Amino acid sequence: MKRKIIAIDMDNVMADVTSQLSGWYYDRTGILVTEEQMAGKNEIAAFPDSGLVRSFLYEPGFFLGLKVMKDSQQVLSEMNKVHDIFIVSAAMEFPNSLPEKYQWLQLHFPFLGWQQFVFCGSKTVIRADYLIDDHLKNLDFFDGNRILFTAPHNQLVKGYTRVNNWLEVADMLL
Amino acid sequence: MKRKIIAIDMDNVMADVTSQLSGWYYDRTGILVTEEQMAGKNEIAAFPDSGLVRSFLYEPGFFLGLKVMKDSQQVLSEMNKVHDIFIVSAAMEFPNSLPEKYQWLQLHFPFLGWQQFVFCGSKTVIRADYLIDDHLKNLDFFDGNRILFTAPHNQLVKGYTRVNNWLEVADMLL
Numbered sequence: 428m429k430r431k432i433i434a435i436d437m438d439n440v441m442a443d444v445t446s447q448l449s450g451w452y453y454d455r456t457g458i459l460v461t462e463e464q465m466a467g468k469n470e471i472a473a474f475p476d477s478g479l480v481r482s483f484l485y486e487p488g489f490f491l492g493l494k495v496m497k498d499s500q501q502v503l504s505e506m507n508k509v510h511d512i513f514i515v516s517a518a519m520e521f522p523n524s525l526p527e528k529y530q531w532l533q534l535h536f537p538f539l540g541w542q543q544f545v546f547c548g549s550k551t552v553i554r555a556d557y558l559i560d561d562h563l564k565n566l567d568f569f570d571g572n573r574i575l576f577t578a579p580h581n582q583l584v585k586g587y588t589r590v591n592n593w594l595e596v597a598d599m600l601l
Numbered sequence: 602m603k604r605k606i607i608a609i610d611m612d613n614v615m616a617d618v619t620s621q622l623s624g625w626y627y628d629r630t631g632i633l634v635t636e637e638q639m640a641g642k643n644e645i646a647a648f649p650d651s652g653l654v655r656s657f658l659y660e661p662g663f664f665l666g667l668k669v670m671k672d673s674q675q676v677l678s679e680m681n682k683v684h685d686i687f688i689v690s691a692a693m694e695f696p697n698s699l700p701e702k703y704q705w706l707q708l709h710f711p712f713l714g715w716q717q718f719v720f721c722g723s724k725t726v727i728r729a730d731y732l733i734d735d736h737l738k739n740l741d742f743f744d745g746n747r748i749l750f751t752a753p754h755n756q757l758v759k760g761y762t763r764v765n766n767w768l769e770v771a772d773m774l775l
Contacts, residue, residue, distance in 0.1 A: 434726065513726045519715040525699040541693035542722035548715045552608065552687045554728030554744065570728065 430510055433600065434545075434555040435503070436565065437516040437528060439578040441536075442493035445470065451483050452476075465579035473580070490527040495535050498593035504538050505601055512543055513555060517565065519548035559596065563587075574599070604684055607774065608719075608729040609677070610739065611690040611702065613752040615710075616667035619644065625657050626650075639753035647754070664701040669709050672767035678712050679775055686717055687729060691739065693722035733770065737761075748773070 438444045445462065452474055453459050465473040474480040483489055506512055514532060518524050525546055532544060545553070550560075551568045558569045561578040566587065574596075575587035590596050612618045619636065626648055627633050639647040648654040657663055680686055688706060692698050699720055706713060719727070724734075725742045732743045735752040740761065748770075749761035764770050 432726065513723075515726070519703070519718045522700060522703045522715070525703065525720070526696060529693070529696045529699065540722065541696070544693050545719065545721040545726055546699070547719040547721075548717060549687075552606065552689070552719055552727055552729060554726055 428509075428600065431556040431600070432511045432513065432554075433506065433557045433559070434513045434515040434550075434553055436558075436560040436562070436576070437514060437518075437532075438493075439470075439496075439561040440559055440576045441496055441499050441503075441514070442490070442531065443496050444493060445579055447489070447493055448474070448480055448483060451489075452480060455479065462579045467583040468580060470578075470580050484521050485523060487523065488527070490521075490524040491531055493531065496593060498597075500535065502593040502597045502601070503536060505597070507538055510600065512539065513545055513553075514539065514543055515545045515547065515550060515553055515555075515558070517548060517550060518546040557600070559590070602683075602774065605730040605774070606685045606687065606728070607680065607731045607733070608687045608689040608724075608727055610732075610734040610736070610750070611688060611692075611706075612667075613644075613670075613735040614733055614750045615670055615673050615677075615688070616664070616705065617670050618667060619753055621663070621667055622648070622654055622657060625663075626654060629653065636753045641757040642754060644752075644754050658695050659697060661697065662701070664695075664698040665705055667705065670767060672771075674709065676767040676771045676775070677710060679771070681712055684774065686713065687719055687727075688713065688717055689719045689721065689724060689727055689729075689732070691722060691724060692720040731774070733764070 449460050460474055471477045471480050516528055518528050550565045555571055557572045557574060559574045559576050560566050561576045561581055566573040575581060575589045577589060577591045623634050634648050645651045645654050690702055692702050724739045729745055731746045731748060732740060733748045733750050734740050735750045735755055740747040749755060749763045751763060751765045
């Protein structure tokens with residue numbers, strides 16, 4: 428495969444937002460919302476008290492504490508050798524997340540440089556050959572190859588090229 | 602003119618970095634470096650003690666305290682009604698600048714929304730019809746119409762479509 432420009436979303440693609448939302452929700456309310464219950468639902472609206480869940484996104488430490496998605500480090504490390512990788516996160520809605528996302532990337536993906544980070548409000552302004560993202564609102568306005576990364580909220584979506592995990596990303600792009 | 606996607610640089614286009622560098626330098630050293638002396642030189646290397654000048658960029662308050670470039674608010678306010686405006690700043694080299702740049706935009710350009718902000722390391726990943734920027738390193742990799750915004754360091758550059766101030770931007774794009 429020739430060298431490509433590949434834009435990669437952070438939340439729910441590199442960083443496991445879903446498990447942290449449900450973990451924090453359980454810690455605060457004692458109510459467990461499973462991934463099965465979240466299937467096809469908006470990430471926030473899937474919880475009984477969506478206001479509480481939304482407040483998590485503004486709490487210091489939320490983004491810095493996210494777990495790394497399985498196999499993403501190894502696969503991205505290899506992809507970074509043969510493609511031009513850009514990490515493109517719609518981080519502007521949560522300005523407190525900007526320094527945390529930067530630190531998180533440096534901590535867990537030290538082989539990436541700051542030259543490869545893009546924090547934006549809208550991804551309509553991004554030019555690349557591929558975009559890997561869990562949100563249709565980002566993929567639908569993208570000009571290149573659109574790859575839907577499976578998350579509970581998009582499980583029922585059809586009609587997109589889909590990857591379920593990072594090993595499938597490797598199969599496609601390495 | 603039809604609606605266009607216009608990407609706009611912050612430093613030395615919307616925010617007056619040059620005057621703050623020379624002002625801070627004068628306050629700390631008593632040495633005045635004029636815009637004439639900076640002509641054609643790298644913004645940092647134009648000062649006798651370039652290490653000191655570089656350290657300013659890491660000081661809290663540097664980016665938040667920048668003056669707004671003359672006429673930029675009025676012209677951008679009008680442009681924002683008829684074009685799709687994105688503010689694209691290569692902010693990643695200075696991570697402490699991220700929250701300050703966000704606050705600065707909200708303070709001085711309240712008619713812009715966070716959906717229009719892009720903080721990146723490299724602008725090679727930006728897709729737009731126009732890019733207004735003072736740096737060739739950004740313009741040269743851009744796919745659309747390149748507009749060089751005059752700054753002391755680029756005064757000797759030839760061969761680019763150039764604007765010297767925001768009234769000239771208005772003439773071109775309004």
